Amino acid sequence: MSRIFRTLDGWVFRWVQPVGTSLTAFFSIFLSFNLEKVASKHPEWSGAFALLQGFNLYSIIVVCALAALVGTAYNFVRQRSVKRLHKEVRDLRDQLGAVVQNIPETLGVVLRGVGDQLPLNQTGGQRISLYVHKPSQNVFIPCGRFSYSPNLKRKGRTSFSDSKGCIGRAWEEDWHFMDNMPDPTSLSGYTDYMAKNYQMSREATRRLNMKPRMFAAKRIMIDADAIGVLVVESLYCEQFVEEELRQILEETTQPLARLLHGFLPHIADPNDPRRVGL
Structure with a gap:
């Protein structure tokens, strides 16, 4: 049914007003003529004039005028509807843009809840971060972070290789823990x-905003697909027991995976200018 309406809307309804107006103007011309007199002067056109005389021109003109009026009204309503839809689309796009811009803050709130379970030391020196994987570039993009330390919470690098560093190890092995x-x-x-154990260049290590002495990371799965890594770091050794930390992160990554999977199409890639500032 909707397909029929789309066809009518695309062809019939849009042509009613111009065709009706044109026919009204065309037939109105003949009202000023005495068709019998004209037919007697031009017997070669007698068939055409006989056809016109057989019509009730007034009825035809009224019908065409009504059709033109209906078409005009329909097009007016349709244009207003289209404008309203365009406005609604713009409003929704603005709302989506606001949601996209707030994804890191939203995930930061979620990570704070995870930090409360660990718990993170409120004096600072520890942080928890979330990285989403971009398979087209073989990198991780940081998309959420929480720390009680403003310096550790601030943004650092925009991407990390998925084959190097502690994050790359966790990505490959599902879980990675290193203390001391x-x-x-x-x-x-x-x-x-870092160069010997994690294949990180010395320059890349020097640029790290945080150089942890304890590192733990758990791969995030949605069904059979790996989509990211959850990372806990500390500037101090012996802050966590590996078995307890792993259990908390494994329990956390299950609901976190569903949330991250929903956000995935809208997480801006800082390396792709088309995706920044959605």
């Missing part, structure tokens, strides 16, 4: 350790 990493105050020792 070298003291980063000895930068050369720390960069050497």
